[in-house]
Amino acid sequence: MAKKKKxxxxxxxxxxxxxxxxxxxxxxxxxxxxxxxxxGSLENIEHLFKREDFVFYHHxxxxxxxxxxxxDYILHFASPASPIDYLKMPIQTLKVGSLGTHNLLxxxxxxxxxxxxxxxxxxxGDPLVHPQTEDYWGNVNPVGPRGVYDEAKRFQEAIxxxxxxxxGLETRIIRIFNTYGPRMRLDDxxxxxxxxxxxxRGEDLTCFGDGSQTRSFCYVxxxxxxxxxxxLSDYPHPVNIGNPDEITIKQFxxxxxxxxxxxxxxxxxxxxTDDPKQRKPxxxxxREILGWEPKYSRAEGLKPTLEYFxxxxxx
Numbered sequence: 001m002a003k004k005k006k007x008x009x010x011x012x013x014x015x016x017x018x019x020x021x022x023x024x025x026x027x028x029x030x031x032x033x034x035x036x037x038x039x040g041s042l043e044n045i046e047h048l049f050k051r052e053d054f055v056f057y058h059h060x061x062x063x064x065x066x067x068x069x070x071x072d073y074i075l076h077f078a079s080p081a082s083p084i085d086y087l088k089m090p091i092q093t094l095k096v097g098s099l100g101t102h103n104l105l106x107x108x109x110x111x112x113x114x115x116x117x118x119x120x121x122x123x124x125g126d127p128l129v130h131p132q133t134e135d136y137w138g139n140v141n142p143v144g145p146r147g148v149y150d151e152a153k154r155f156q157e158a159i160x161x162x163x164x165x166x167x168g169l170e171t172r173i174i175r176i177f178n179t180y181g182p183r184m185r186l187d188d189x190x191x192x193x194x195x196x197x198x199x200x201r202g203e204d205l206t207c208f209g210d211g212s213q214t215r216s217f218c219y220v221x222x223x224x225x226x227x228x229x230x231x232l233s234d235y236p237h238p239v240n241i242g243n244p245d246e247i248t249i250k251q252f253x254x255x256x257x258x259x260x261x262x263x264x265x266x267x268x269x270x271x272x273t274d275d276p277k278q279r280k281p282x283x284x285x286x287r288e289i290l291g292w293e294p295k296y297s298r299a300e301g302l303k304p305t306l307e308y309f310x311x312x313x314x315x
Contacts, residue, residue, distance in 0.1 A: 004053070006030040006070060008113075010061050010104065011077035013040030015183045016118070016176075016220065020075060021045055023224050025053060032067060036060040038092065039080050044183050061100035062092070071111040073231060076104050077118045079153075083146070083272065084189025090148040097152025098159075105163045105171075114170035116231045117160045119238060121177045121279055122150045131246075131280035134175065134238045144274040157238060164236050172230050177242025177281045181220030181301065182308035192217065195253055196306060199260040200313040209271035211250025216280045218243035219301030222294040229290040242281035243294040259302060 007024050011017040012033025017040065024031050025048065033045055034057045048054040059065065061078050079096045080086040086093040101117065108115040124132045125140035140150045157173055164171040178192070186197045198205050218241070226241035247255070253266045286292045 004030050005072040007073040008032045009075045010034045013045050017077045018044035018183055019220050019224050034059050039085050062095040065103045065107050071113045074104055074108050074113050074115040082188040082190045086149040093148045094152050097156045101156045109167055109169055116172040117156055119153045119157050119173050119175045123154050126276045130278050131282040133282040141274050146274045171236050173238040174230055175238050175240045178215050179218045179220055179223045181305050186312055195256040196309045197313050199256050199262040204264045204267045205253045207249055207253055207266045207268050212248055213277045214246045214248050216243050216246045217298055219296035222296050226292045229292050235289050239285050240281040240283055241286055244280055244283055246280040
């Protein structure tokens with residue numbers, strides 16, 4: 001019988017990491033989840049604790065990372081990912097993107113493992129190219145408040161490619177666009193959980209700017225499928241994964257109000273510094289290289305997401 005493959009998922013107790021744990025267990029892997037729990041929650045993975053093919057390590061990857069035995073794959077998803085988190089924890093954000101990535105690339109080299117790095121559409125900054133293609137270098141303010149996250153991810157990509165070209169390490173880089181679904185934190189500051197939780201609480205929805213800025217929302221199951229396909233592909237360069245169905249923030253707020261049968265209205269506040277005005281992935285590479293396209297419409301993805309939030313907000 002073939003030996004089971006083993007995967008390490010950092011940020012494994014987070015929103016995306018926990019869904020990845022579920023997917024790789026379903027595919028028959030032994031899964032190690034690693035998280036320091038500064039933004040992740042054990043509640044996201046408690047349903048896995050009794051499984052013999054699942055192990056959790058409470059650890060900060062910015063410090064030396066040791067995993068006993070063989071390791072086939074590493075997925076690096078450890079990082080504060082929402083503005084409210086990385087503005088509150090700027091140093092930790094920079095450290096996990098730099099020191100943490102360095103530690104995990106070293107572990108991958110030592111174990112002869114393939115590593116997939118979770119980058120982000122934020123590497124494009126406030127883009128001057130629309131939609132965003134992987135060969136666009138971005139428009140990022142390195143010393144602005146968002147620079148701690150944007151530049152951490154840009155450095156992460158650079159050191160990952162350096163390990164690939166210099167050491168011949170098997171590396172993959174995914175650029176994630178706005179993703180949503182069950183297990184998102186209500187208080188993470190991103191527009192979707194903020195709008196839904198405000199609507200369910202009977203509060204007006206806070207819209208920053210005039211609402212004309214755009215986002216493209218991808219359901220978590222679609223993202224996980226893209227991650228899985230990219231990991232098992234032979235393509236080492238960055239790939240956008242996201243849903244190109246673009247919508248303005250104002251339209252999205254109105255959509256949430258209608259979906260939740262709320263009587264609230266949108267209230268407008270100043271746009272935060274360097275907040276991107278447009279977000280839409282060009283997913284040509286994902287389609288051509290991975291055979292991947294999003295399957296879930298926003299209406300389909302919002303149904304289970306709304307039920308999850310109802311259980312959190314209204315219980």
